[in-house]
Amino acid sequence: MKTTFMKSTLAAACCAALALGAAFVPAEPAHAISFGSSETKAELPDFVKLVEENGPGVVNISVIKNARTVDVPGFGIPGFDERHAEIFRRFGFPMPFEFGGGKERIPEQRGTGSGFIISADGLIMTNAHVVEGADQILVRLTDKREFQGKVLGTDKQTDIAVVKIDAKDLPVLKIGDSSQLKVGQWVAAIGSPFGLDNTVTAGIVSALSRNLPSDQYVPFIQTDVAVNPGNSGGPLFNMQGEVVGINSQIFSTSGGFMGLSFAIPIDLAMQVKDQLVESGSVTRGYVGVYIQELTQELADSFGLKTPQGALVTKIEKDSPAEKAGLKEGDVITSFNGKKVTSSVTLPMIVSTMKPGTKADMTVVRDKKEMTISVTVGTNAKAAQEAAGAANSHKLGVTVRPLTKEELVQADTSGLLVEQATGFAAKNGIMPGDIIVSANGKLVKSVSDLQAACQKDQVLLLVQRQGGRIFVPIRFTDDEKDAKK
Incomplete structure (x- = not known):
């Protein structure tokens, strides 16, 4: 629509000039077309310089969740046995659970998102949902270089994550002040919608401090900037080329853009980032x-x-x-x-x-x-949950201390594994396991486990169903320091 409007306007201007016998004066370029009187001019924004200066600081993030096998619960219906299950199968009735329980194979899953560089030595900000549960993270720059990424910490409440890559002298984006935003102000987004790297879209701020039902901690910036799957985690810029938000959510009935997109204010995001870099978790x-x-x-x-x-x-x-x-x-x-x-x-x-x-x-x-x-x-409970989640970024487990009842039942102290991914899952750690010790020292808190995982390897003593086994885990990447 903008292109058509500009072409017709220029043509009309040329015809008018010739009819009056005036000398032809070239029209102003598209990025500076003025409207109104000479006293009150409104100009269309010029995004060219913004994109040229800031595009290299935006990255594409690809994630892989490895194929895995999970336990599937049984039917649990009295009198229901394998004979009844076979009748269901033969007549084509859906069988969401195998009789008596079993195993379900979940294939490899891949996803893509966006992020942006905040330090020359490789700190990258993105959304927590982009890297959640990822076993492998690949960060691709605009110059086609690729790096393996490691999650330093995530905060689900604000949907913020910090990823680290091993690199130097990277282009760093300028951080703005989201509290200075005004409704109607021009903004632009750069990201990877549907995997299309460095795609630029623009619009205006539609509303500020927008509260969404699912997020009680984030006063979202609402815009009409076109944001689609893959844009998540990418920066929202003001016209000074400063990052004022992180694109996070859209409202859609079709799965695509419908004119309502929401960004996390950068002021809040940077507060969360500081805590994640320092401790891997957020205390509220x-x-x-x-x-x-x-x-x-x-x-x-x-x-x-x-x-x-x-x-x-x-x-x-x-x-x-x-x-x-x-x-x-x-x-x-x-x-x-x-x-x-x-x-x-x-x-x-x-x-x-x-x-x-x-x-x-x-x-x-x-x-x-x-x-x-x-x-x-x-909030002691929230802090405990955050501490447990914080440890998952390296070992790949979400853990919590045992309750009094669990201590008596297990007849041991340690940390209960609630979720296992990454290195932990690859080495056989399972939900329900109790990590008793790490490198020969009893594990009494999440910080004890984090301290034991600082080096390249750790030896865990794990209790499972009353028995105990030693599990050695080596923290090595298949393509360490990969640079393509």
Whole structure:
């Protein structure tokens, strides 16, 4: 549509000039066509320079999940045996589970996404869902060089991942300030939709701080930039060539672009990145309240002019909120100087705060405004889950400490394996195993296991169904330092 419009405009301009007997003046180039009077000109943006300068910093990420065999549960129907199962098979009825359980072979799976370089020595940011469960990660640059990638850490809550490649002197993208974005501002995306490297699309910011039902920690940037499968993890640029977001999701009824795409603000992404690089996991602030959205009727009941704020419905026992004196029925209208516009705003604000930080809350209680100070804490359960997930980036296991009941039943201490991929799965580690020791030292925490996996190999003592076996694991890539 733009090309057709520009051609017809230029033709009309030429005809008008000739009819008036005026000298022909070449029209302005397409990237600088002006509209309106000389006092108020609007120009179409020029993306050429932006792409030339920043395209080399965008990478294609290909992932491979190896073929594997998983256990399939049995029917579990009393009186149902192999004879009944055979009747089902002969008459063509679907058999989602084999009688008595069995094994299912899952073939190799491949996927593709995008990422961008944030340090000259090979740090790359992308989406967590792009590299989730990957056994092999291949990063391809615009100059066709390819590197094996290693995941330093992922955060599913914000869909952020950091990947490392062994390289030097790489082109680095400039990081912008997403808090300065305005609705209607031009933005551009570079990525690999459907595997087509360095594809450029553009549009405008449609909305800011958009809250999606599945994400309570991310105030998404909504745009109308064309984003499709494979764009995930790629950068969103402002017109200064600065990264202001990471393309993450689209709204679609067909699986393709429909004018609604969502990017993670780069300010939040960089906070998450710093923690992932430092420790491999993310620790979030926590105050321990259950909240609900305000309606106009509720706002009237609590003495509020507008239905803005977070209504407290429950206080967790021994939580920072309880210690601070917060009560059920309080309406939190601001936290640490930031306005709480809705119930989804509060978790976003609190989660980005460092545990131990003191903050003031503005609270409406009994139709009167008051200030309450709280010391932000840590959700112990979430921290434990994050620590367990953090270890999976090298060994390939998600683990957690044993519960009191499991300690008694297993008659041992250690870490319970909840998921096994990568090196762990290749060497026979399975969900349900208990890692008792690593390199001869008892494993009492996730940090103990992480410390043991810092070198090129580790010797694990694993307990399985009452028996114990030693499992040696060597961390080597089939194509280490590959450069093609």
